[in-house]
Amino acid sequence: MPTRREPPEVTLVATGRGSDLHNAARFGIRVVEARDPSAWQLWRSLGRMHLGSPTGKDALLLDLDVGQGPLARRLRSMRRDDPIGRACGLAKRTEMPTVLDPTAGLCRDAMALATLGCHVVAIERIAALAFLANDAIESSWLAERLRVVGGESLPTLAGMAGDRPPDVVYLDPMFRTPGDAQVKKDMQVCRALAGPPEDEAPLLRAALAVARERVVVKREVGGPALGDGVSFVVPGERVRFDVYLRPGAPR
Ligand SMILES: C[S@@+](CC[C@H](N)C(=O)[O-])C[C@H]1O[C@@H](n2cnc3c(N)ncnc32)[C@H](O)[C@@H]1O
Known part of the structure:
Protein backbone atom coordinates (compact mmCIF):
# COMPACT_ATOMS: atom_id res chain seq x y z
CA MET A 1 0.00 0.00 0.00
CA ASP A 63 -19.29 26.57 2.87
CA LEU A 64 -22.01 23.95 3.23
CA ASP A 65 -25.52 25.33 3.44
CA VAL A 66 -28.24 22.73 3.84
CA GLY A 67 -30.94 25.42 4.25
CA GLN A 68 -30.66 27.20 0.88
CA GLY A 69 -28.64 27.09 -2.34
CA PRO A 70 -27.60 24.17 -4.57
CA LEU A 71 -27.02 21.60 -1.79
CA ALA A 72 -30.38 22.36 -0.17
CA ARG A 73 -32.10 22.12 -3.58
CA ARG A 74 -30.40 18.77 -4.26
CA LEU A 75 -31.56 17.43 -0.91
CA ARG A 76 -35.11 18.71 -1.36
CA SER A 77 -35.39 17.07 -4.77
CA MET A 78 -34.08 13.63 -3.67
CA ARG A 79 -36.27 10.63 -4.48
CA ARG A 80 -35.86 7.01 -3.47
CA ASP A 81 -35.75 5.95 -7.10
CA ASP A 82 -32.86 8.30 -7.90
CA PRO A 83 -29.72 6.29 -8.83
CA ILE A 84 -28.17 6.52 -5.34
CA GLY A 85 -31.47 5.43 -3.76
CA ARG A 86 -31.90 2.51 -6.16
CA ALA A 87 -28.28 1.44 -5.63
CA CYS A 88 -28.86 1.40 -1.86
CA GLY A 89 -32.08 -0.58 -2.33
CA LEU A 90 -34.42 2.17 -1.07
CA ALA A 91 -36.90 2.22 -3.93
CA LYS A 92 -38.62 -1.04 -2.98
CA ARG A 93 -38.62 -0.97 0.82
CA THR A 94 -40.78 0.56 3.48
CA GLU A 95 -38.33 0.46 6.40
CA MET A 96 -35.17 2.37 5.59
CA PRO A 97 -31.79 0.66 6.12
CA THR A 98 -28.95 1.70 8.35
CA VAL A 99 -26.00 2.95 6.30
CA LEU A 100 -22.30 3.30 7.07
CA ASP A 101 -20.41 5.79 4.89
CA PRO A 102 -16.71 5.20 5.60
CA THR A 103 -15.50 7.73 3.00
CA ALA A 104 -17.72 10.61 4.05
CA GLY A 105 -15.86 13.63 2.59
CA LEU A 106 -18.26 16.55 2.94
CA CYS A 107 -21.15 14.14 3.60
CA ARG A 108 -23.22 15.26 0.62
CA ASP A 109 -24.07 11.66 -0.29
CA ALA A 110 -24.61 10.78 3.37
CA MET A 111 -26.97 13.81 3.62
CA ALA A 112 -28.85 12.58 0.55
CA LEU A 113 -29.30 9.12 2.10
CA ALA A 114 -30.37 10.60 5.44
CA THR A 115 -32.86 12.84 3.63
CA LEU A 116 -34.34 9.71 2.06
CA GLY A 117 -34.88 8.25 5.54
CA CYS A 118 -31.75 6.17 6.19
CA HIS A 119 -29.94 6.32 9.52
CA VAL A 120 -26.35 7.08 8.53
CA VAL A 121 -23.01 7.05 10.32
CA ALA A 122 -20.40 8.89 8.23
CA ILE A 123 -16.67 8.53 8.95
CA GLU A 124 -14.08 10.96 7.58
CA ARG A 125 -10.34 11.00 8.28
CA ILE A 126 -9.70 14.63 7.21
CA ALA A 127 -10.61 16.56 10.34
CA ALA A 128 -11.52 19.82 8.55
CA LEU A 129 -13.97 18.05 6.23
CA ALA A 130 -15.58 16.19 9.13
CA PHE A 131 -15.78 19.45 11.13
CA LEU A 132 -17.39 21.43 8.28
CA ALA A 133 -19.91 18.69 7.46
CA ASN A 134 -20.75 18.21 11.14
CA ASP A 135 -21.28 21.97 11.54
CA ALA A 136 -23.84 21.99 8.71
CA ILE A 137 -25.58 18.83 9.95
CA GLU A 138 -25.66 19.59 13.67
CA SER A 139 -27.98 22.57 13.33
CA SER A 140 -30.35 21.00 10.79
CA TRP A 141 -33.03 18.29 10.58
CA LEU A 142 -30.28 15.97 9.32
CA ALA A 143 -28.90 15.61 12.85
CA GLU A 144 -31.73 13.18 13.69
CA ARG A 145 -30.46 10.65 11.18
CA LEU A 146 -26.85 11.49 10.34
CA ARG A 147 -23.87 11.31 12.68
CA VAL A 148 -20.37 12.38 11.65
CA VAL A 149 -17.37 10.60 13.15
CA GLY A 150 -13.79 11.77 12.64
CA GLY A 151 -10.98 9.29 12.05
CA GLU A 152 -9.93 6.20 10.14
CA SER A 153 -12.66 3.89 8.88
CA LEU A 154 -10.76 0.63 8.59
CA PRO A 155 -10.45 0.01 12.35
CA THR A 156 -14.14 0.91 12.83
CA LEU A 157 -15.18 -1.49 10.08
CA ALA A 158 -12.94 -4.20 11.48
CA GLY A 159 -14.49 -3.81 14.94
CA MET A 160 -18.05 -3.79 13.67
CA ALA A 161 -18.71 -7.29 12.42
CA GLY A 162 -20.26 -8.67 15.60
CA ASP A 163 -21.69 -5.42 16.86
CA ARG A 164 -24.84 -4.17 15.08
CA PRO A 165 -23.41 -4.16 11.54
CA PRO A 166 -24.97 -1.72 9.05
CA ASP A 167 -27.42 -2.94 6.40
CA VAL A 168 -25.58 -0.99 3.71
CA VAL A 169 -22.01 0.24 3.38
CA TYR A 170 -21.74 3.11 0.90
CA LEU A 171 -18.24 3.72 -0.44
CA ASP A 172 -17.12 6.74 -2.46
CA PRO A 173 -13.33 6.68 -2.60
CA MET A 174 -11.68 9.55 -4.47
CA PHE A 175 -11.69 8.92 -8.21
CA ARG A 176 -8.22 8.34 -9.70
CA THR A 177 -8.73 11.14 -12.21
CA PRO A 178 -10.91 14.18 -11.52
CA GLY A 179 -13.54 13.54 -14.23
CA ASP A 180 -16.73 15.51 -14.80
CA ALA A 181 -18.21 14.47 -11.47
CA GLN A 182 -15.25 15.72 -9.44
CA VAL A 183 -14.47 19.11 -10.95
CA LYS A 184 -16.83 21.01 -8.66
CA LYS A 185 -15.32 23.27 -6.04
CA ASP A 186 -16.28 21.03 -3.12
CA MET A 187 -14.56 18.03 -4.73
CA GLN A 188 -11.49 20.17 -5.46
CA VAL A 189 -11.33 20.97 -1.75
CA CYS A 190 -11.66 17.26 -0.88
CA ARG A 191 -8.94 16.34 -3.38
CA ALA A 192 -6.62 19.09 -2.13
CA LEU A 193 -6.96 17.94 1.49
CA ALA A 194 -7.44 14.18 1.12
CA GLY A 195 -5.10 13.42 -1.78
CA PRO A 196 -5.48 10.41 -4.05
CA PRO A 197 -7.18 7.23 -2.83
CA GLU A 198 -4.83 4.72 -1.25
CA ASP A 199 -6.90 2.22 0.73
CA GLU A 200 -9.90 1.62 -1.48
CA ALA A 201 -9.31 -2.14 -1.92
CA PRO A 202 -8.98 -2.86 1.85
CA LEU A 203 -12.04 -0.66 2.44
CA LEU A 204 -14.08 -2.73 -0.01
CA ARG A 205 -12.91 -5.99 1.59
CA ALA A 206 -13.78 -4.70 5.07
CA ALA A 207 -17.14 -3.37 3.82
CA LEU A 208 -18.04 -6.74 2.29
CA ALA A 209 -17.18 -8.42 5.57
CA VAL A 210 -19.64 -6.31 7.62
CA ALA A 211 -22.53 -5.17 5.39
CA ARG A 212 -25.66 -7.22 6.11
CA GLU A 213 -27.35 -6.52 2.78
CA ARG A 214 -25.13 -4.74 0.28
CA VAL A 215 -22.09 -2.63 -0.46
CA VAL A 216 -22.49 0.24 -2.91
CA VAL A 217 -19.42 1.75 -4.58
CA LYS A 218 -19.59 5.03 -6.48
CA ARG A 219 -17.31 4.89 -9.51
CA GLU A 220 -16.39 7.09 -12.44
CA VAL A 221 -18.21 6.19 -15.65
CA GLY A 222 -15.94 3.89 -17.68
CA GLY A 223 -13.57 3.29 -14.76
CA PRO A 224 -12.76 -0.20 -13.47
CA ALA A 225 -14.77 -1.83 -10.68
CA LEU A 226 -13.07 -1.70 -7.30
CA GLY A 227 -13.24 -5.48 -6.97
CA ASP A 228 -14.72 -8.64 -8.44
CA GLY A 229 -18.26 -9.81 -7.79
CA VAL A 230 -20.38 -6.76 -8.75
CA SER A 231 -24.00 -8.00 -8.64
CA PHE A 232 -25.42 -5.16 -10.75
CA VAL A 233 -24.70 -1.60 -11.81
CA VAL A 234 -26.95 1.45 -11.46
CA PRO A 235 -25.98 4.14 -13.97
CA GLY A 236 -26.11 7.72 -12.72
CA GLU A 237 -25.85 11.02 -14.56
CA ARG A 238 -22.09 11.43 -14.36
CA VAL A 239 -21.15 8.44 -12.18
CA ARG A 240 -22.20 4.84 -11.74
CA PHE A 241 -22.93 2.75 -8.66
CA ASP A 242 -21.56 -0.80 -8.44
CA VAL A 243 -23.68 -2.89 -6.09
CA TYR A 244 -22.31 -5.96 -4.29
CA LEU A 245 -25.22 -7.94 -2.83
CA ARG A 246 -24.52 -10.11 0.21
CA PRO A 247 -25.62 -13.74 -0.06
CA GLY A 248 -29.37 -14.04 0.43
CA ALA A 249 -29.97 -10.27 0.50
CA PRO A 250 -32.88 -8.87 -1.50
CA ARG A 251 -32.13 -7.08 -4.75
C1 LIG B 1 -14.56 11.35 -2.82
S1 LIG B 1 -14.53 11.82 -1.14
C2 LIG B 1 -16.17 11.41 -0.63
C3 LIG B 1 -17.19 12.42 -1.01
C4 LIG B 1 -18.52 12.17 -0.33
N1 LIG B 1 -19.18 10.99 -0.87
C5 LIG B 1 -19.45 13.35 -0.37
O1 LIG B 1 -20.61 13.18 -0.76
O2 LIG B 1 -19.03 14.47 0.03
C6 LIG B 1 -13.62 10.53 -0.36
C7 LIG B 1 -13.30 10.82 1.09
O3 LIG B 1 -12.98 9.59 1.74
C8 LIG B 1 -12.05 9.85 2.74
N2 LIG B 1 -11.38 8.58 3.09
C9 LIG B 1 -10.74 7.74 2.25
N3 LIG B 1 -10.28 6.65 2.90
C10 LIG B 1 -10.67 6.80 4.20
C11 LIG B 1 -10.50 6.01 5.39
N4 LIG B 1 -9.85 4.85 5.34
N5 LIG B 1 -11.01 6.46 6.55
C12 LIG B 1 -11.68 7.65 6.60
N6 LIG B 1 -11.87 8.44 5.51
C13 LIG B 1 -11.38 8.03 4.33
C14 LIG B 1 -11.12 10.88 2.12
O4 LIG B 1 -10.43 11.62 3.11
C15 LIG B 1 -12.10 11.73 1.30
O5 LIG B 1 -12.51 12.86 2.01
Missing part, protein backbone atom coordinates in the same frame (compact mmCIF):
# COMPACT_ATOMS: atom_id res chain seq x y z
CA PRO A 2 1.48 3.45 -0.89
CA THR A 3 2.36 5.68 2.08
CA ARG A 4 -0.19 8.34 2.88
CA ARG A 5 0.79 11.92 2.19
CA GLU A 6 0.31 14.25 5.17
CA PRO A 7 -2.66 16.56 4.53
CA PRO A 8 -2.07 20.30 5.04
CA GLU A 9 -3.02 21.45 8.54
CA VAL A 10 -6.32 23.34 8.74
CA THR A 11 -6.83 25.53 11.80
CA LEU A 12 -10.04 27.05 13.16
CA VAL A 13 -10.14 30.79 13.74
CA ALA A 14 -11.61 31.24 17.24
CA THR A 15 -15.27 32.15 16.92
CA GLY A 16 -16.39 32.78 20.47
CA ARG A 17 -18.95 29.97 20.24
CA GLY A 18 -18.55 27.21 22.78
CA SER A 19 -19.92 24.61 20.37
CA ASP A 20 -17.18 25.43 17.84
CA LEU A 21 -14.50 24.95 20.50
CA HIS A 22 -16.14 21.71 21.56
CA ASN A 23 -16.20 20.41 17.98
CA ALA A 24 -12.63 21.57 17.33
CA ALA A 25 -11.54 19.41 20.26
CA ARG A 26 -13.79 16.55 19.13
CA PHE A 27 -12.31 16.47 15.61
CA GLY A 28 -8.76 17.39 16.64
CA ILE A 29 -8.54 20.86 15.08
CA ARG A 30 -6.14 23.47 16.46
CA VAL A 31 -7.76 26.80 17.28
CA VAL A 32 -5.92 30.05 16.47
CA GLU A 33 -6.77 33.63 17.33
CA ALA A 34 -6.57 35.33 13.93
CA ARG A 35 -7.42 34.77 10.29
CA ASP A 36 -4.30 33.99 8.22
CA PRO A 37 -4.95 34.18 4.47
CA SER A 38 -1.72 32.30 3.73
CA ALA A 39 -2.96 29.14 5.47
CA TRP A 40 -5.79 26.60 5.19
CA GLN A 41 -8.38 27.70 7.74
CA LEU A 42 -11.94 27.30 8.97
CA TRP A 43 -13.69 30.48 10.06
CA ARG A 44 -17.20 31.69 10.76
CA SER A 45 -18.60 34.59 8.77
CA LEU A 46 -22.21 35.83 8.88
CA GLY A 47 -23.01 32.81 11.04
CA ARG A 48 -21.78 30.26 8.50
CA MET A 49 -18.63 28.16 8.75
CA HIS A 50 -16.21 28.55 5.83
CA LEU A 51 -13.24 26.43 4.76
CA GLY A 52 -10.62 28.10 2.62
CA SER A 53 -7.20 27.39 1.14
CA PRO A 54 -4.36 29.94 1.15
CA THR A 55 -5.50 32.88 -0.96
CA GLY A 56 -4.02 33.24 -4.45
CA LYS A 57 -4.84 32.47 -8.05
CA ASP A 58 -6.26 28.99 -7.40
CA ALA A 59 -7.70 29.68 -3.96
CA LEU A 60 -10.58 27.45 -2.85
CA LEU A 61 -13.37 28.61 -0.57
CA LEU A 62 -16.31 26.54 0.55
